[in-house]
Amino acid sequence: MSRVLSWGRYPPIPQEAHAIAWRDAARAAWSDAAREHGTTLAFGNGRSYGDSCLAASGHVVQTLPLDRLIAADWQTGVLRAEPGVTLEQILDVAIPRGWMLPVTPGTKYATLGGAIANDVHGKNHHVRGTFGRHVRRFALARSDGSQFECSPDEQAEFFAATIGGLGLTGLILWAEIQLMPIRSSLIDMTSIRFGDLDEFFALSEKLDPLHEYSVAWVDCQSRGSALGRGIFMAGDHATDGPLEVTRRKKRTVPFTLPIPVFNRFTLRAFNELYYQKQQRGEVVAQVGYDAYFYPLDSLLEWNRIYGRAGFQQYQCVVPSATARDATRAILDAIAGSGTGSFLAVLKRCGDLRSPGLLSFPMEGTSLALDFPQRDALNTRLFANLDAIVREAGGRIYPAKDAHMPGADFRAAYPQWQQLEALRDPALLSRFWERTTRT
Ligand SMILES: Cc1cc2nc3c(=O)[nH]c(=O)nc-3n(C[C@H](O)[C@H](O)[C@H](O)COP(=O)(O)OP(=O)(O)OC[C@H]3O[C@@H](n4cnc5c(N)ncnc54)[C@H](O)[C@@H]3O)c2cc1C
Structure with missing residues (x-):
């Protein structure tokens, strides 16, 4: 087990990180963490600055070892990967084949799971919108033991709530994204x-x-x-x-x-x-x-x-x-x-x-x-x-x-209650606790 902080190192609350290395073992590992500590939260590579990637319990499950590319179609640019794959890993295989991330934040060390959970944006927001627009589907595991695929047509409510859902709806086990063709790097x-x-x-x-x-x-x-x-x-x-x-x-x-x-x-x-x-x-x-x-x-x-x-x-x-x-x-x-x-x-x-x-x-x-x-x-x-x-x-x-302030968050993101209704009861961040309960 290691200790991790968010990128800003503020608030200075180190988290005990329980690493998950295999998709098969993921559900058991995070249910264990939740059972022992009340609640937990997925932690990608800690490139979020504040407390949205910190668990209220102080115990996170780190998905960084879930770093396998599962499938790629280099004709169409559709890539399926585990959530701990970093954007850098994707670029390393995609760029030589003429494909680019359609949206990238200012760090390539964010993971795929983190990019979805914060629905990150980049310098081309005016042309391509956020990362979530390029997610085709993903698998979500919930603490009640269920596991299902989400896309705009399947489990659409969970699809919408998980994109920008701050890691609260469940654990993303893999995701499929559409890359963007390029002619030069x-x-x-x-x-x-x-x-x-x-x-x-x-x-x-x-x-x-x-x-x-x-x-x-x-x-x-x-x-x-x-x-x-x-x-x-x-x-x-x-x-x-x-x-x-x-x-x-x-x-x-x-x-x-x-x-x-x-x-x-x-x-x-x-x-x-x-x-x-x-x-x-x-x-x-x-x-x-x-x-x-x-x-x-x-x-x-x-x-x-x-x-x-x-x-x-x-x-x-x-x-x-x-x-x-x-x-x-x-x-x-x-x-x-x-x-x-x-x-x-x-x-x-x-x-x-x-x-x-x-x-x-x-x-x-x-x-x-x-x-x-x-x-x-x-x-x-x-x-x-x-x-x-x-x-x-x-x-x-x-x-x-x-x-x-919690009141500002709730006023600016009025859909927070819809997310709260779909939140997995075993997942809770310090951010969510701070902004929805005060
Ligand atoms: C130098 C720098 C530049 C940046 N530039 C930008 C930018 O231009 N645009 C932008 O939008 N952001 C930017 N960011 C922020 C960063 O892209 C996001 O915070 C991103 O989400 C971090 O990804 P991560 O993998 O480190 O996730 P973490 O910070 O570890 O976690 C982020 C969220 O993802 C959730 N999560 C992670 N894995 C999973 C999973 N498997 N299942 C469910 N939930 C999961 C966590 O619970 C948490 O809520 C920047 C950050 C840095 C350090």
């Missing part, structure tokens, strides 16, 4: 510097319809007329070139720093440097898919740089109608607080509906950034940000959350 990327938030919205409106991928880095320390300045990055799969798995050199943060390396001064200096690094207004380049989608993955265990206290990510989405004013107010509040991270990510989400009951994205604008854990500062700032998001009709991403 290279990405044609255009980076454009923008001077303020209005420019971001103008660029996004103009370029999103023309590109598969789009995302922006925003300087969360700039204020006044430069509020919301940043770099917009549009990308497309090259139409010609190799189909190669990239192996970038990896470094590891060797230990957890006693205190975070960030303060008001280092943050401002880094952001200024990054913004000025792009000398020209527009830069066109061809980059490998790994560098484009997973820049942070090259530094293993980078979460340690936030120090022993850990960190929280704040990710919200606000609807299009209120997006400009709300995003401006949020950035203003963050810049005024003097905290925040090097990396603030701004992205317009599209209007494609997810099949999932509790999916996070909505048509509008999403902002995500990290904050070193400082209890008083974060509590004050997050309360301000929450009020702006609430007023704007937006919501916070459970996969990143460790603070959202």
Whole structure:
């Protein structure tokens, strides 16, 4: 048995991980954990930041050893795999054969089970929606001993509730997804510097319809007329070139720093440097898919740089109608607080509906950034940000959350009661306990 934390290492509540290595043994293993500890929860690779991947009981069943590819049809791009397979494992076999994940988050170390349970989204949300849209079927095991297949036509209620269902409906034993054809593993990327938030919205409106991928880095320390300045990055799969798995050199943060390396001064200096690094207004380049989608993955265990206290990510989405004013107010509040991270990510989400009951994205604008854990500062700032998001009709991403007030969660995700009705009584996360019972 090992001990695991969520990616933000906050809340600092280590979980006893009971590993499952075989599908046949899965049900017995997790029923045992539930019987001994009341309730449990599946744990993929712990790339969720807050407490949605932590069991209320402190005992999780880790699905990472369930890492087998079961079947693949390279004519049609349909792949069936166990839930502990990572996105990296899928890319390793799919890319040389001309297939790509249709949706990928900013880390390839998430598992298939985790990608479904959080219905993850990526830089092409405006074109392909969430991961759940590309899931064809999966098998679900429940603590009453039942096991069944779910698809849009079979056990449709469980299909919808499990996509974005935060691991609460049962244990996914395998899943089948539809991959996306590509002609090259290279990405044609255009980076454009923008001077303020209005420019971001103008660029996004103009370029999103023309590109598969789009995302922006925003300087969360700039204020006044430069509020919301940043770099917009549009990308497309090259139409010609190799189909190669990239192996970038990896470094590891060797230990957890006693205190975070960030303060008001280092943050401002880094952001200024990054913004000025792009000398020209527009830069066109061809980059490998790994560098484009997973820049942070090259530094293993980078979460340690936030120090022993850990960190929280704040990710919200606000609807299009209120997006400009709300995003401006949020950035203003963050810049005024003097905290925040090097990396603030701004992205317009599209209007494609997810099949999932509790999916996070909505048509509008999403902002995500990290904050070193400082209890008083974060509590004050997050309360301000929450009020702006609430007023704007937006919501916070459970996969990143460790603070959202229960009332905000229940108001922003009114279908939570439908999920609660289908929740397996043996599965309970700290997140669910915190947001639905307080
Ligand atoms: C650097 C970085 C970048 C990221 N970028 C994005 C992004 O761009 N977009 C985005 O949407 N997310 C992003 N994320 C978040 C991450 O993609 C999600 O939190 C993802 O769900 C993590 O997968 P995991 O396998 O680590 O699952 P975990 O974090 O371990 O668990 C997540 C959920 O999956 C459930 N689960 C896992 N396996 C199973 C199973 N077999 N059956 C049932 N439930 C299961 C768990 O119970 C839990 O509720 C990012 C995270 C990092 C660290």
